Amino acid sequence: MQIVINGSFWSQPTVGIGQYLHNLVPWMHRQAPQHRYLMVLPGHSPTPALPGGVERITVTIGGPRQIAKVIFEQIAVPMIAQRLARNGEPTVIFVPYFAPPLRSRQPVVTTIGDLIPLLLPAYRGNWSVRLYMALVRRAALHSTHVLTFSKFSRNTILNYLAIPPERVTVTYLAAGEQFRPAADVTAAQNLVAARYGVPSPFIYYVGGLDERKNLSTLLRAFALVRNRYPHVTLAIAGRALGRDPRLFPDIDQLIADLDLTTAVRRIDVPPEDGPLLYQACTIFTYPSRYEGFGLPPLEAMACGAPVIVSDASSLPEVVGAAAIRIAPDDVAGWAAAIQRLLSDESLRADLRTRGLEQAASFSYQRTATQTLVVLEQVAQARRVMLRSEK
Numbered sequence: 001m002q003i004v005i006n007g008s009f010w011s012q013p014t015v016g017i018g019q020y021l022h023n024l025v026p027w028m029h030r031q032a033p034q035h036r037y038l039m040v041l042p043g044h045s046p047t048p049a050l051p052g053g054v055e056r057i058t059v060t061i062g063g064p065r066q067i068a069k070v071i072f073e074q075i076a077v078p079m080i081a082q083r084l085a086r087n088g089e090p091t092v093i094f095v096p097y098f099a100p101p102l103r104s105r106q107p108v109v110t111t112i113g114d115l116i117p118l119l120l121p122a123y124r125g126n127w128s129v130r131l132y133m134a135l136v137r138r139a140a141l142h143s144t145h146v147l148t149f150s151k152f153s154r155n156t157i158l159n160y161l162a163i164p165p166e167r168v169t170v171t172y173l174a175a176g177e178q179f180r181p182a183a184d185v186t187a188a189q190n191l192v193a194a195r196y197g198v199p200s201p202f203i204y205y206v207g208g209l210d211e212r213k214n215l216s217t218l219l220r221a222f223a224l225v226r227n228r229y230p231h232v233t234l235a236i237a238g239r240a241l242g243r244d245p246r247l248f249p250d251i252d253q254l255i256a257d258l259d260l261t262t263a264v265r266r267i268d269v270p271p272e273d274g275p276l277l278y279q280a281c282t283i284f285t286y287p288s289r290y291e292g293f294g295l296p297p298l299e300a301m302a303c304g305a306p307v308i309v310s311d312a313s314s315l316p317e318v319v320g321a322a323a324i325r326i327a328p329d330d331v332a333g334w335a336a337a338i339q340r341l342l343s344d345e346s347l348r349a350d351l352r353t354r355g356l357e358q359a360a361s362f363s364y365q366r367t368a369t370q371t372l373v374v375l376e377q378v379a380q381a382r383r384v385m386l387r388s389e390k
Contacts, residue, residue: 001035001036001089001090001091001092001375001376001379002035002036002038002081002084002085002087002089002090002091002092003028003035003036003037003038003091003092003094003375004038004040004077004080004081004084004091004092004093004094004106005021005025005037005038005039005040005054005094005096006040006073006077006093006094006095006096006097006099007021007039007040007041007042007047008041008042008069008072008073008097008099009021009096009097010022010039010041010047010048010050011041011046011047011048013048013271014271016113016295017096017097017113019176019295020096020111020113020173021096022048023174023176023364023367024096024364024367024368024371025037025039025051025054026051027364027365027367027368028368028371028372029051029052029053029054030368031365031368031369031372032372032376033053036055036089037053037054037055038054038055038056038057038080038084039054039055039056039057040057040058040059040072040076040077040080041056041057041058041059042058042059042060042061042068042069042072043058043059043060043061057080059072059076059080061076066128066132070132070135073095073099073100073101074101074102074103074135074139075101077093077095077101078093078101078103078104078105078106078108081093081104081105081106082104082105082106085105085106090379090380090382090383091106091379091382092106092107092108092109092144092375092378092379092382093106093107093108093109094108094109094111094371094375095108095109095110095111095143096111097111097112097113098110098111098112098113098115098136098140099136099139100136100139100140100142100143101139102135102138102139102142103142104142106382107144107145107378107379107381107382108142108143108144109143109144109145109146109147109374109375109378110140110143110145110146110147111146111147111148111149111171112140112146112147112148112153112157113148113149113153113292113293114149114153114156114290114291114292114293115153115156115157115160115161116212116290116292117129117133118133118137118160119156119160119290120211120212120290122210122211122212122244122246122247123210123212123247137161140161140163141161141162141163143163143167144167144378144381145167145168145169145374145377145378146163146167146168146169147168147169147170147171147371147374148168148169148170148171148292149170149171149172149173149292149293149314150170150172150292150293150314150317150318151170151314151317152292152313152314152317153170153292153293153314154168154169154170169370169374171367171370171371171374172293172317172362172366172367173293173295173298173362173364173367174298174362174363174364174366174367175295175298175299175301175302175359175362176299176364178274178275179274179275179278179299179302179303179359180275180302180303181279181303181304181356182276182279182280182303182304185279185280185304188276188279188280189280191276191280192276192277192280195273196235196265196267196269196277197265198233198235198265198267199233200280200282201231201232201233201282201342202232202233202234202235202265202280202281202282203222203232203233203234203235203281203282203283203284203285203338204234204235204237204277204278204281204282204283204284204285204300204305205218205234205235205236205237205238205284205285205286205287206236206237206238206269206274206277206296207237207238207286207288207296208238208241209236209238209239209240209241209248209249209251210240210241210247210248211246211247211248211249212288212289212290213287213288213289214287214288214289214310214328214329215236215249215251215254215287216249216251216254217287217328217329217330217331217334218234218285218287218334219234219251219254219255219258219260219264220258220331220334221331221332221334221335221338222234222260222263222264222335222338223258223259223260224331224332224335225335225338225339225342226260226263228339229339229342230263232263232282232342233263233264233265234260234263234264234265235264235265235267235277235281236251236264236265236266236267237267237268237269237277239268252266274299275299275303278299278300278302278303278304278305279303279304279305281300281305282306282341282342282348283305283306283307283308283338283341283342283348284296284297284300284305284306284307284308285307285308285309285334285338286300286307286308286309286310286315287309287310287326287328287334288309288310288312288313288315288328289310289312289313289328289329290312290313291312291313291314291315291318292313292314293314293318294309294313294314294315294318297309297315297318297319297323298318298319298358298359298362299359300355301319301322301323301355301356301358301359302355302356302359302360304352304355304356305352305355306323306324306341306347306348306351306352306355307319307322307323307324307351307355308323308324308325308326308334308337308338308341309323309324309325309326310325310326310327310328311325311326311327311328312327312328319355319358320358321354321358322351322354322355322357322358322359323351323355323358324337324340324341324351
């Protein structure tokens, strides 16, 4: 089997789809080296080295970036797959994000992590974004098979896109191998205090600052417990990726309005320090209203952090019984959960133990196995069809 991979996100290893590709593809090759892996890469930017056994095909497309993106996804990738298929080997296109080609002579397996741009009004963007989403939504209906990251997302895809259930499979994500408990927690805490000006104990959030991430609930809850715990800091890592106030609320203004300016630290954390902050924090909080999977809580648990999450969308699947779950808009409930964890060391220790066990139940080895099963089934169906046409 030849697997032609859309590698658009290979050059972005720190974003969600980039992490997914960088963890998944090496495991796929380790488990099934008999297949031929070919990653098609846009030629407009430098890319990290590919894993051993993965071939590179670079395509350079001129013109405006958004138009070049559509040409790459809709024309270049399926055209390359068709050319490669001339050797008679079953060929499957693997698109690891929501951008399958509308037409392809080779079968397509598409990963749809979530339907946020279709479901949430604040994320629908301008006319060009809506036009693009209409294209990929229609194209998804023509995908031979769809992968997604949670049962929640699968149900959403079935209900909203009306793809038959037998064509949608859940392949859970996992924390990367770098996310593990600190050998010395005190040393990690001291390093965070020195490097980021965040002394222990501290509450931590990392992720987007967009509307669905629901930072307002966390900040309002923290304001309710601040007087009782004046020595506790709330550290927020992340940046707003736009200026639209509907999509990116002004959390700095909310921090000022709640009189939390001295109690909240806004920090930038490079990828190499990601595990460090999880290892050192007293509590990790994730109040998001909508996630296709929700990787940060899993990474935090893998590092030994006690976790509080929203009891919404896919997050209960990710954390199971290993975290405290609170309705996303229950400010009083969030405040009570934070206060309970800050005052109860034995509960924090229990959540650390359960969190490590929960995180260990997810692995990219399993994700790769499940992905390969789907790709091989699709290739086999293609092989049978070609034989019947002879």
